[in-house]
Amino acid sequence: MTHKSAITIKDVAQAAGCGVATASRVLNNSGSASADVRERVETAARDLGFSFSAIGRALQSRRSMTIGCLVPSLANPVFAEAxxxxxAELQGSGYQLLISCSNYDEAADDAALEMLLSKDTDALIATMVAPERSAALQLAGRRGIPVALMFHDPMEGFVTSYVDNVEAAREVARQFARLGHRRTGFLALRFSTSDRSRNRYAGFLAECRAGGLPDPALIEIGEAEARQPDRLAVILGQHPGLTAIFASNDFLAIALQNAARLLGWRVPQDMSVAGFDGIEIGRLLEVPLATIETSPEAMGRQAARLLLERLQGGAPVQPPALSFHFRAGATLAPPTPGKGDDGRVAAQPPSAPPAETAQQG
Amino acid sequence: MTHKSAITIKDVAQAAGCGVATASRVLNNSGSASADVRERVETAARDLGFSFSAIGRALQSRRSMTIGCLVPSLANPVFAEAxxxxxAELQGSGYQLLISCSNYDEAADDAALEMLLSKDTDALIATMVAPERSAALQLAGRRGIPVALMFHDPMEGFVTSYVDNVEAAREVARQFARLGHRRTGFLALRFSTSDRSRNRYAGFLAECRAGGLPDPALIEIGEAEARQPDRLAVILGQHPGLTAIFASNDFLAIALQNAARLLGWRVPQDMSVAGFDGIEIGRLLEVPLATIETSPEAMGRQAARLLLERLQGGAPVQPPALSFHFRAGATLAPPTPGKGDDGRVAAQPPSAPPAETAQQG
DNA sequence: ACAAGCCATGGAAACGTTTCCACAGGCCCG
DNA sequence: CGGGCCTGTGGAAACGTTTCCATGGCTTGT
Known part of the structure; x- marks a missing residue:
């Protein structure tokens, strides 16, 4: 108790007057032991305040009971929730979570993964800049370490927990089109380091084309513009003709509205906005944000479950994409005729009330 | 490479035709070795794809190079940022982060801490429901394991990285009073499990009294009310006389405005609102949120730094509280005369323009 | 009553690493 | 030319645990 530490099973065995093997059996409830010695060992362990050394155990069992997790950043609530x-899913399984962040840096990604691997993690969960190029990820696979990806589309050799960004983005495009928007834009943060962002654009673009609309404008911005409304406003001002913008995430969608306000544009009258992720605050705003609702928490749970199953000997099996859900919001309305656009009225004016939801998955 | 795994230093030594001791010395650049054998060992290690087993090392060195971190929840951006x-601060130090969440449950708190301890973590960072009652925390202290708290006020026997919630809340009360508010409220979530919430209320109450104002109404709500605007509106409706409400965090402040809207109250004309934390979205809203800005990220960094210093042999030293900053916002205005309140005009009408900021720490 | 089996028990090996120690050879200096 | 001292090297112990195996005593069935 008052000692520095270091009460080993050897101390317990000595205090109980038995061998370490016996003490181990008693404390693990494995093998047999007489009531007598069982009592002595348990008392000794309690009195000495003994607790197992996970390291000793790990060394002998070749399992660290640790799962490594790599995400771009915990400052992004989406990843934090995941x-x-x-x-949450790991609770009670005995596995502990070792986490690492790459800050959206591809080199850091690989380095962090290697670090986790060198820590003898039993399994890995990762969201990366470029999983397809990661040597460390390949290495983990070759070593037979179970790996689950999060947020990434299915990829040869790895299971993943994900939402179909392409399909979700198509849904946004359909909503825009149904309201009569033709000149649209896609506002992207970290386009080069996020396959999610790229997939959303790809889906948005594909559906616009499928609907006979002009290609959406791709507006790429950096961190700085995202958090300085005046700078974002300048960029937005360079795209005057757009009547609806799809932002690659909700935070961006809110920042976008702020920038629009600086330009004197009203949302949704002068410009419609949709986001992605479905953060809760979006629902509480004075003008509730139209967005694609997803559940990063469910994604994390599923990824963890996939790993636990594999750790228990199951075969790797790729589950279907998680469902998403279009959340209607007041940031979305038909374009004001004549404003910005080329003046043509939408081919299909919104006769039906806006669909509340679209399910997929 | 194609093997399951398990290339140990023994294999490297064998391949290089030397003893394990020599291989260890070469690979660690400790002790001496001839250029000849050095070359052979390095080549062998590279060819075999050898990497050290952290477990073997930990066992022998008695240091796991792992730091345990316990927070209530990562779904709360404040903790996620911390x-x-x-x-971020641990990057490059060689220490890895083992994390655990208690979900604001006191029992889970202690269990999680014990779990982290049993994993042989070299140090601990924790934010708990009740650190002063935690047996596991005491145990860690007795074992000589460096511990740093986060978000908690200084506490005998432990260093902590924190912001002075009492003082910050007093600042909010002063801002309210300066604008002429008299009948105020404090909206609290998780009052019983969060000393932060309680301290904020305590400071708010103390300053109201110091300013000769009536005691603020304490409005406690649960998770359910926080995320269902209609239920929150019902509760809010039970407190009709209040002209300004201090919410114990920004999310709550935003939900509160939503509820007010449902009641037909305008913010700030019918009711002023202030939050706490300073989340970025608050700045981007159409009606920017008045709040206390803090930096959870800095808190996390400081806590990590404290531990690293102690792990390098330094003595524990309690740093001063981190600074906070009152962020003015459009959710705050003088009360509309006659509305709700007892009709008396504030003793000190706001002659000076609202102070932009208040610094502390 | 004796063989066969079961139960309780402890010694020892193994896991992967670092480090202490011992040993051998070569060098310098007296 | 011999003693002391570095340098390079490897064997072995230690870290804390689990598990294999051997041992010895006891029970059970014939």
């Missing part, structure tokens, strides 16, 4: 989901 | 700060 990790929370992983954590 | 962990991100911890993570």
């Amino acid at each position: 990790v929370q989901g992983v954590q | 962990v991100q700060g911890v993570q």
